[in-house]
Amino acid sequence: MVLINDAEADNLSGHLGQSRETFDEKYLEKGSNGLMIMNRMPCHFLNDNKCTVYEHRFEGCKEFPALHLPNFKDRLFTTFMHYERCPIIFNVVEQLKDAMSFER
Numbered sequence: 824m825v826l827i828n829d830a831e832a833d834n835l836s837g838h839l840g841q842s843r844e845t846f847d848e849k850y851l852e853k854g855s856n857g858l859m860i861m862n863r864m865p866c867h868f869l870n871d872n873k874c875t876v877y878e879h880r881f882e883g884c885k886e887f888p889a890l891h892l893p894n895f896k897d898r899l900f901t902t903f904m905h906y907e908r909c910p911i912i913f914n915v916v917e918q919l920k921d922a923m924s925f926e927r
């Protein structure tokens with residue numbers, strides 16, 4: 824799940840030539856706390872396993888899978904959600920298993 828802020832939504836809606844209102848209605852879900860996320864998984868902009876808006880993707884996409892950021896333990900659930908489809912996460916988890924002598 825990628826959190827999206829107004830500046831990012833403005834940037835991508837502008838790139839797509841859509842008003843923010845149209846963009847928000849088509850692609851975003853807004854929580855009562857003001858946070859915005861994509862309203863569909865996989866993302867609307869994923870096609871043939873590639874990001875079709877790569878140059879305009881959100882900051883959360885650029886950071887993904889965020890293994891380098893602090894508080895990794897707090898993101899374990901979302902990290903493991905992508906274990907089967909993200910080769911970075913897969914390889915890191917497999918290396919952790921080896922490092923911890925995890926019995927298979």
Ligand code: SF4
Pocket residue numbers: 825866867868869870873874875876877880881884
């Ligand atoms: S990288 Fe592109 S396809 Fe993937 S979640 Fe971000 S915007 Fe969507």
